[in-house]
Amino acid sequence: xxxxxxxxxxxxxxxxxxxxxxxxxxxxxxxxxxxxxxxxxxxxxxxxxxxxxxxxxxxxxxxxxxxxxxxxxxxxxxxxxxxxxxxxxxxxxxxxxxxxxxxxxxxxxxxxxxxxxxxxxxxxxxxxxxxxxxxxxxxxxxxxxxxxxxxxxxxxxxxxxxxxxxxxxxxxxxxxxxxxxxxxxxxxxxxxxxxxxxxxxxxxxxxxxxxxxxxxxxxxxxxxxxxxxxxxxxxxxxxxxxxxxxxxxxxxxxxxxxxxxxxxxxxxxxxxxxxxxxxxxxxxxxxxxxxxxxxxxxxxxxxxxxxxxxxxxxxxxxxxxxxxxxxxxxxxxxxxxxxxxxxxxxxxxxxxxxxxxxxxxxxx
Amino acid sequence: xxxxxxxxxxxxxxxxxxxxxxxxxxxxxxxxxxxxxxxxxxxxxxxxxxxxxxxxxxxxxxxxxxxxxxxxxxxxxxxxxxxxxxxxxxxxxxxxxxxxxxxxxxxxxxxxxxxxxxxxxxxxxxxxxxxxxxxxxxxxxxxxxxxxxxxxxxxxxxxxxxxxxxxxxxxxxxxxxxxxxxxxxxxxxxxxxxxxxxxxxxxxxxxxxxxxxxxxxxxxxxxxxxxxxxxxxxxxxxxxxxxxxxxxxxxxxxxxxxxxxxxxxxxxxxxxxxxxxxxxxxxxxxxxxxxxxxxxxxxxxxxxxxxxxxxxxxxxxxxxxxxxxxxxx
Numbered sequence: 159x160x161x162x163x164x165x166x167x168x169x170x171x172x173x174x175x176x177x178x179x180x181x182x183x184x185x186x187x188x189x190x191x192x193x194x195x196x197x198x199x200x201x202x203x204x205x206x207x208x209x210x211x212x213x214x215x216x217x218x219x220x221x222x223x224x225x226x227x228x229x230x231x232x233x234x235x236x237x238x239x240x241x242x243x244x245x246x247x248x249x250x251x252x253x254x255x256x257x258x259x260x261x262x263x264x265x266x267x268x269x270x271x272x273x274x275x276x277x278x279x280x281x282x283x284x285x286x287x288x289x290x291x292x293x294x295x296x297x298x299x300x301x302x303x304x305x306x307x308x309x310x311x312x313x314x315x316x317x318x319x320x321x322x323x324x325x326x327x328x329x330x331x332x333x334x335x336x337x338x339x340x341x342x343x344x345x346x347x348x349x350x351x352x353x354x355x356x357x358x359x360x361x362x363x364x365x366x367x368x369x370x371x372x373x374x375x376x377x378x379x380x381x382x383x384x385x386x387x388x389x390x391x392x393x394x395x396x397x398x399x400x401x402x403x404x405x406x407x408x409x410x411x412x413x414x415x416x417x418x419x420x421x422x423x424x425x426x427x428x429x430x431x432x433x434x435x436x437x438x439x440x441x442x443x444x445x446x447x448x449x450x451x452x453x454x455x456x457x458x459x460x461x462x463x464x465x466x467x468x469x470x471x472x473x474x475x476x477x478x479x480x481x482x483x484x485x486x487x488x489x490x491x492x493x494x495x496x497x498x499x500x501x502x503x504x505x506x507x508x509x510x511x512x513x514x515x516x517x518x519x520x521x522x
Numbered sequence: 523x524x525x526x527x528x529x530x531x532x533x534x535x536x537x538x539x540x541x542x543x544x545x546x547x548x549x550x551x552x553x554x555x556x557x558x559x560x561x562x563x564x565x566x567x568x569x570x571x572x573x574x575x576x577x578x579x580x581x582x583x584x585x586x587x588x589x590x591x592x593x594x595x596x597x598x599x600x601x602x603x604x605x606x607x608x609x610x611x612x613x614x615x616x617x618x619x620x621x622x623x624x625x626x627x628x629x630x631x632x633x634x635x636x637x638x639x640x641x642x643x644x645x646x647x648x649x650x651x652x653x654x655x656x657x658x659x660x661x662x663x664x665x666x667x668x669x670x671x672x673x674x675x676x677x678x679x680x681x682x683x684x685x686x687x688x689x690x691x692x693x694x695x696x697x698x699x700x701x702x703x704x705x706x707x708x709x710x711x712x713x714x715x716x717x718x719x720x721x722x723x724x725x726x727x728x729x730x731x732x733x734x735x736x737x738x739x740x741x742x743x744x745x746x747x748x749x750x751x752x753x754x755x756x757x758x759x760x761x762x763x764x765x766x767x768x769x770x771x772x773x774x775x776x777x778x779x780x781x782x783x784x785x786x787x788x789x790x791x792x793x794x795x796x797x798x799x800x801x802x803x804x805x806x807x808x809x810x811x812x813x814x815x816x817x818x819x820x821x822x823x824x825x826x827x828x829x830x831x832x833x834x835x836x837x838x839x840x841x842x843x844x845x846x847x848x849x850x851x
Contacts, residue, residue: 180630180633184629186629262627264628264631297569297600299569299596299599300569300571301592302571302575306570320627323626330617332604332615339596343592344575366592368596378604382597383550384592411632412625
């Protein structure tokens with residue numbers, strides 16, 4: 159755990175507050191680090207990726223003795239210093255020429271990493287195409303079935319989305335917001351082995367400027383045309399490190415407050431005019447248990463309490479049922495005394511005819 | 523277009539439809555269809571095309587097939603983006619993007635709630651809500667607004683007054699300035715003490731929490747064995763506290779679903795017969811006593827039990843009155 163110093167100034171406190179864990183997080187920053195030895199291609203690649211990520215990026219063009227797959231500590235320090243949770247490290251060695259390592263951090267420690275070897279590099283300045291304004295979000299296209307089936311490519315995909323998505327705003331200006339697109343295509347000729355994780359697979363990274371053209375007779379949709387603007391790279395996945403499952407689970411947690419915000423409200427819909435319509439779900443109605451107005455006729459009187467049928471007043475159907483029940487109840491009692499099972503059953507059936515009658519009988 | 527019309531016989535009518543089709547064929551279509559549909563995550567402006575790329579076998583065709591595939595995907599994505607509900611903001615048409623469906627890891631852990639101070643806890647139970655107060659309050663004596671506290675506040679001015687009233691009850695020679703200073707110092711000390719206590723309590727909470735989120739990565743992994751061990755320790759501590767009352771926990775209020783405490787040590791069973799022959803001899807001994815006039819039961823013991831179930835003290839058979847009996851007298 160990093161020892162967080164107590165801020166001495168208000169400015170220092172603001173900076174530390176900004177770095178503290180938050181419900182809605184800051185946009186992820188990325189450090190672009192040049193390793194101890196680099197080739198022209200990866201140096202350029204580092205610069206170009208930096209230019210596209212720019213407002214949320216830190217370019218460290220001097221050489222640093224950073225070898226992410228051998229020792230994580232220098233990378234941790236670097237990211238901690240710049241409060242960045244993404245890193246791109248350019249390396250070049252005889253054994254692994256033209257290497258780029260994408261790393262992602264959680265809580266100041268590396269979560270996952272993918273190292274790729276770059277070939278066929280063509281940078282931003284190789285294409286004489288106007289570049290998008292600073293901080294524009296690109297559209298992203300991942301093409302090929304291997305991005306879901308191979309774990310290394312899955313990690314690479316997730317990492318590239320993280321790198322390119324920027325401030326993940328919930329709105330987009332059209333058509334100005336659609337400026338360029340980054341496409342990553344997995345090599346269709348790559349045949350993964352039985353237990354292959356995806357290392358050795360080639361992916362083609364291409365960046366195109368989009369041009370939205372008006373189509374005659376179509377008002378709402380533009381036709382898309384693409385022009386390559388760079389960077390372009392064919393990348394072979396080399397070493398990679400998957401996120402530890404426990405840490406990953408921690409990192410993928412969605413705070414309760416945010417989860418509740420995005421939770422769908424059930425049974426409330428809105429009409430096009432803006433009226434709110436609620437749906438009320440009810441259980442099936444039981445009409446026989448319906449509570450109706452209390453009427454004098456149903457009232458228990460002193461006489462009916464003693465079990466006399468004559469005490470029932472009024473000529474309603476319900477009243478009649480009570481009467482019938484009581485009569486039947488009387489039959490039951492009488493026949494039970496005699497010990498005649500047949501008569502008893504008959505009485506019971508008769509009693510069931512009137513609900514109120516059954517109640518009465520029990521009381522009697 | 524000119525060439526087409528020149529080649530056609532003059533008498534033939536101009537085929538408008540064919541001309542339009544030919545014109546359209548020069549451009550890519552607006553509608554894109556794929557064997558496996560393209561998956562979209564509009565919140566991330568992302569399209570996932572699971573179909574394998576169709577590349578004709580020549581090195582030059584790779585770029586063109588990458589580009590045409592990309593164009594189709596982008597067209598598909600743009601079609602859906604442009605169909606989203608729009609609003610206008612600062613002279614721009616803006617589409618409202620749905621929430622992203624591709625979940626990405628956070629960069630820092632979910633923040634934990636700050637441990638409450640004693641006052642906050644109390645206020646919560648009492649339903650006391652903190653009310654915003656103005657920093658400046660009207661001072662009626664001076665007829666102007668003054669800060670509620672601190673420099674130039676009413677309180678501060680009174681404190682720094684050069685003249686102090688000595689109350690009639692006080693010692694006339696007492697230093698009222700010093701008394702006030704002492705009182706203030708005491709208040710500050712008291713507050714600091716409470717602050718320290720709150721911090722300590724918060725640290726305790728944090729220590730207890732240190733097994734979960736936010737703990738250093740090295741300490742985070744908690745195996746089931748370790749958990750069980752900690753639980754066992756807690757059980758022991760709890761049992762000790764339950765027994766640590768004057769009545770050894772006998773008269774404590776029982777909590778629902780509380781486990782009964784197991785008493786440790788060897789419990790001596792009643793004087794049970796050891797074997798069948800032992801039982802037989804005991805029974806015979808008892809039977810032999812019946813009818814002889816000899817008492818079958820230990821009279822002294824029986825009387826003692828009947829009187830109060832008290833054990834005889836080693837000192838003798840002296841009866842001690844119970845508490846209630848003593849009170850009665």
